[in-house]
Amino acid sequence: MIYHDYSLFTNGTTFADAYSNFAQLPQLNVLEKIWGAYYYYMGNDVFATGLLFFSVHEFMYFFRCLPWAIIDRIPYFNKYKIQETKLPSNQEQWECLKSVLTSHFLVEAFPCWFFHPVCKKLGISFEVPFPSWTTICFHLAVFFVLEDAWHYWFHRGLHYGVFYKYIHKQHHRYAAPFGLTAEYAHPIEVMLLGFGTVGIPIVWCMLTGSLHLFTVCLWITLRLFQAVDSHSGYEFPWSLHHFLPFWAGADHHDEHHHYFIGSYSSSFRWWDAVLNTEAGPAGKAKREQKMKLRAEMAQKKQI
Numbered sequence: 688m689i690y691h692d693y694s695l696f697t698n699g700t701t702f703a704d705a706y707s708n709f710a711q712l713p714q715l716n717v718l719e720k721i722w723g724a725y726y727y728y729m730g731n732d733v734f735a736t737g738l739l740f741f742s743v744h745e746f747m748y749f750f751r752c753l754p755w756a757i758i759d760r761i762p763y764f765n766k767y768k769i770q771e772t773k774l775p776s777n778q779e780q781w782e783c784l785k786s787v788l789t790s791h792f793l794v795e796a797f798p799c800w801f802f803h804p805v806c807k808k809l810g811i812s813f814e815v816p817f818p819s820w821t822t823i824c825f826h827l828a829v830f831f832v833l834e835d836a837w838h839y840w841f842h843r844g845l846h847y848g849v850f851y852k853y854i855h856k857q858h859h860r861y862a863a864p865f866g867l868t869a870e871y872a873h874p875i876e877v878m879l880l881g882f883g884t885v886g887i888p889i890v891w892c893m894l895t896g897s898l899h900l901f902t903v904c905l906w907i908t909l910r911l912f913q914a915v916d917s918h919s920g921y922e923f924p925w926s927l928h929h930f931l932p933f934w935a936g937a938d939h940h941d942e943h944h945h946y947f948i949g950s951y952s953s954s955f956r957w958w959d960a961v962l963n964t965e966a967g968p969a970g971k972a973k974r975e976q977k978m979k980l981r982a983e984m985a986q987k988k989q990i
């Protein structure tokens with residue numbers, strides 16, 4: 688049940704009828720009215736959640752990839768390209784698009800339809816009104832931090848011998864990534880790293896009993912934006928990591944694709960910084976500096 692009191696609701700068959708029912712509830716904001724009307728109109732919660740999930744994923748992914756595909760075709764932006772001589776060809780973009788779409792329909796479309804029963808079982812709410820923005824932002828922050836940790840360790844593991852050879856090598860086909868390559872990966876990798884995005888909110892709800900489906904949709908959208916942007920291949924003076932130094936961004940992940948080793952995390956820089964796994968010459972210089980400092984300290988102690 689999306690709302691507790693349907694006594695004032697009139698019967699109607701269109702989405703506009705459903706919306707006008709929710710529009711009479713002054714305690715709901717516009718987003719909550721649209722959300723409520725959507726579920727009320729669909730009349731089948733399992734189908735409504737499955738369709739919502741699949742659509743949010745498809746729309747947000749390609750919506751975020753589009754500006755990067757346009758920027759690739761505008762010479763003015765070449766000066767911001769991290770690996771400036773490596774612009775993706777039309778052929779490469781087309782091949783990547785076909786592979787990503789196949790993966791979306793074969794690997795990701797199927798589990799979407801099971802998400803509603805999982806929500807019901809675990810108590811992930813889909814009712815209106817939504818939780819407060821403070822709660823939503825807290826949940827989003829927790830998911831960002833936990834997903835980043837999951838991604839760091841499993842991505843680092845995927846660079847190990849056979850795992851790299853048979854699974855992760857596919858994602859590294861493009862040494863100079865572009866937006867669409869964010870989800871260009873082997874199905875096992877899609878499921879393993881995808882667990883960080885979908886599984887962590889599920890486990891969170893199992894432990895705390897507090898989560899709303901709207902928060903999950905927002906989280907998936909933000910995580911997709913993060914993944915596409917980090918594969919964009921562009922570094923601007925206004926890129927987020929200039930304002931939030933611990934934010935990873937394209938600069939961090941491009942180095943991973945360029946050098947194949949190091950910079951394993953997704954959203955933040957702290958795991959790579961603390962565990963000395965930053966990629967590229969800058970990472971190497973930092974490691975050498977740290978080792979030099981440590982050697983000097985040890986020498987001082989001996990004196």
Ligand SMILES: [Zn+2]
Pocket residue numbers: 842846855859943
């Ligand atoms: Zn990798």
Ligand SMILES: [Zn+2]
Pocket residue numbers: 858864869918940944
């Ligand atoms: Zn990548």
